[in-house]
Amino acid sequence: MTKLIIDTDPGIDDAMAIFYAAAAPDIELLGLTTIFGNVTTKTATRNALRLLEKAGLDLPVAKGADVPLMLPPFTPSAHVHGEEGFGDIPAEAPKGQAITEDAADFLIRMAREHKGELVVCPIGPLTNIAHAIQRDPEFVKNVKRIVIMGGSLEEGGNITPYAEANIYHDPHGADVVFGSGGNIVMVGLDVTHRILCTKEDFTSIAGQSPDLGGMLQEMSKFYLHFYETVGKFDGCSLHDPAAVIACTHPELFETRSVPLTVTCEGEESGATVVDPESLRAGTAVCMGVQSEKVKNLFLQRLALLP
């Protein structure tokens, strides 16, 4: 059983990842922390609460940083995820509220309480994780692993030709994480661009899971439309679910251990770069994936939901 905290900016594929974690029998979800990216941190917090309530999970949600470590805030990616984060699904207030502890403090405390066992899966910009590392030097030693959705080694970017969106939105934060010496896994575009779901896949999910799967099908329409406009893919990428799956099924991914730094300025800002001169510990970068197996796990487990 993997003890997991997801750091998230929900977001359509974030919703897919969170519902997957809710369905997975090998995941013990301990809570969610929130971050800007697809939406503002305030909206991300509301959406995270709403997703947990929809999934019938009474778990803590800790609100994260409102702005990147050093850069001014970016405009949320409304053209990819919709104004409210869930495509055309209208905003809805959750019943519950976030805990008083902020995301970094919650992560630090949970890493201490579950020393050596906690896996943290950031599927948004890495600001909260950077704050946790800067506030507590023991944080990266206390966690078992940090499995990041973000970055790109050879695939090129998705928000600029050089950068993947999560890293681009806080390059300084990402650089702190890759330089932390922790046990870091990067699930980037090199693999997530090979794990695609189609309209038919979401129809099938909704057929088996009318309530939660139905919600994903509804929001996937907006996301699939964005991918159609990009024109390169036959379906939409399962970015965030792939990272959650990598937490429990590392055998489905091939990794390359490389020291990484992040470009923090200029045209290539947000690029994840192999930098042997940095003398940093290697990040395990996913370069190969058994795409069909990852996708089937996603489809099979979502089908277990109501």
Ligand code: BDR
């Ligand atoms: C990442 O950026 C966001 O739009 C997605 O939710 C995912 O985390 C993909 O680049």
Ligand code: CA
């Ligand atoms: Ca995300």
